[in-house]
Amino acid sequence: MRIQFTILLVVSYILSAVAQTNTEVPQKKDNTIKGQFEELLTSSNNYKEFKVIKRSRFLNLKKNTLDSLKIVEQKLNEAQSSILKLKEQVANTNTSLNSTNEKLVAATNEIDSISFLGQQITKQSFKSITGGIFLGLLALLAFFIYKFKKSNAVTTNALASLDDVEKEFEEHRRRALEREQVVMRKLQDEINKHK
Numbered sequence: 001m002r003i004q005f006t007i008l009l010v011v012s013y014i015l016s017a018v019a020q021t022n023t024e025v026p027q028k029k030d031n032t033i034k035g036q037f038e039e040l041l042t043s044s045n046n047y048k049e050f051k052v053i054k055r056s057r058f059l060n061l062k063k064n065t066l067d068s069l070k071i072v073e074q075k076l077n078e079a080q081s082s083i084l085k086l087k088e089q090v091a092n093t094n095t096s097l098n099s100t101n102e103k104l105v106a107a108t109n110e111i112d113s114i115s116f117l118g119q120q121i122t123k124q125s126f127k128s129i130t131g132g133i134f135l136g137l138l139a140l141l142a143f144f145i146y147k148f149k150k151s152n153a154v155t156t157n158a159l160a161s162l163d164d165v166e167k168e169f170e171e172h173r174r175r176a177l178e179r180e181q182v183v184m185r186k187l188q189d190e191i192n193k194h195k
Contacts, residue, residue, distance in 0.1 A: 033068050036061050 040061055045052040113120045116129070 033065055036064055 040053060040057055041051065043057070044054075113122050114126045116126055121129075
């Protein structure tokens with residue numbers, strides 16, 4: 001009975017396999033691991049609550065899975081090396097950026113400062129210093145103009161006084177000359193009288 005049951009099982013297996021190959025409509029094969037597992041599961045036979053899988057199909061699935069894992073591992077290694085390269089590029093870019101920022105700060109400080117009397121000072125300080133010097137020079141100019149006007153007024157008064165004194169002196173000299181002439185005439189008249 002066992003032999004008959006086994007023969008019956010083998011014949012039914014062959015008939016079901018032939019029937020499946022004849023009735024299956026060609027479909028696109030899903031070559032992904034998931035698709036291969038599903039195809040293996042659907043194409044395997046049932047025995048009680050177990051699935052009977054052909055050894056060759058199992059080994060083929062194993063080989064495909066290992067190949068896929070190798071490809072994934074290779075891609076992972078490539079991605080990690082790419083990430084390391086990108087990290088190096090980012091580090092180099094950050095270093096370059098820091099250097100550029102330092103140069104920018106130095107250039108900004110150089111633009112914002114002026115060398116004055118051998119010292120670097122800010123433009124604002126330079127403006128304050130030159131403004132102070134300008135205001136000091138204006139104050140000195142105003143002081144000298146005031147002194148000049150005052151001196152000019154004194155000089156004008158002195159010249160006017162001198163002019164008055166000269167006029168008085170001329171008047172006095174003229175009078176003195178007239179007196180002298182009068183006295184000389186009188187003397188001459190007296191001399192002439194005595195002669």
